[in-house]
Amino acid sequence: HLRAGSDAVAVGMGTVLADDPLLTVRDVSPPRVPPLRVIFSREGRLPLTSRLAQRTGEAPVLVFAAAPDPNYDHELRGLGVDVVPASTLADALRVLAARGVRSLLVEGGANLATALLNEGLVDRLVILRAPVLLGEGSLPAFRGLAADAPNPRWETISSEWLEEDHLVVLAPRT
Numbered sequence: 001h002l003r004a005g006s007d008a009v010a011v012g013m014g015t016v017l018a019d020d021p022l023l024t025v026r027d028v029s030p031p032r033v034p035p036l037r038v039i040f041s042r043e044g045r046l047p048l049t050s051r052l053a054q055r056t057g058e059a060p061v062l063v064f065a066a067a068p069d070p071n072y073d074h075e076l077r078g079l080g081v082d083v084v085p086a087s088t089l090a091d092a093l094r095v096l097a098a099r100g101v102r103s104l105l106v107e108g109g110a111n112l113a114t115a116l117l118n119e120g121l122v123d124r125l126v127i128l129r130a131p132v133l134l135g136e137g138s139l140p141a142f143r144g145l146a147a148d149a150p151n152p153r154w155e156t157i158s159s160e161w162l163e164e165d166h167l168v169v170l171a172p173r174t
Contacts, residue, residue: 120150
């Protein structure tokens with residue numbers, strides 16, 4: 001439901017390499033326009049064999065790269081992937097806004113989520129907590145969150161139980 005209600009869905013390159021996600025809407029009626037699939041990467045090297053690169057017909061794919069490789073970009077563009085230079089996350093968000101993206105769902109990973117929080121670029125946190133204890137080797141939701149990050153205090157906007165899982169939506173306290 002979260003993907004279907006978003007203009008774009010984003011992950012970092014670490015998530016792409018670990019999970020090979022599709023980032024498409026599933027289990028609900030598809031939206032009239034599928035969300036743009038966005039990948040944030042320093043070099044823009046989305047694997048050519050990834051499901052995102054191979055299935056661009058399902059929904060558009062956009063890669064933001066701080067230092068894109070023109071030769072590799074050419075190969076990605078040949079698969080239908082749009083590669084856009086963006087030196088900062090704020091620059092990338094401005095490009096998305098100029099393209100009509102008003103809601104961006106960031107699904108992961110920890111490095112991207114932390115960078116967005118550290119730069120004060122998050123206006124909602126949606127946290128889904130499951131009754132599962134994760135042990136050694138599990139991945140954190142955030143990594144290296146700065147003590148002086150903007151919006152360090154959050155308030156609960158909504159809270160809902162989805163069977164055994166607890167969905168909480170937070171917004172920066174003003």
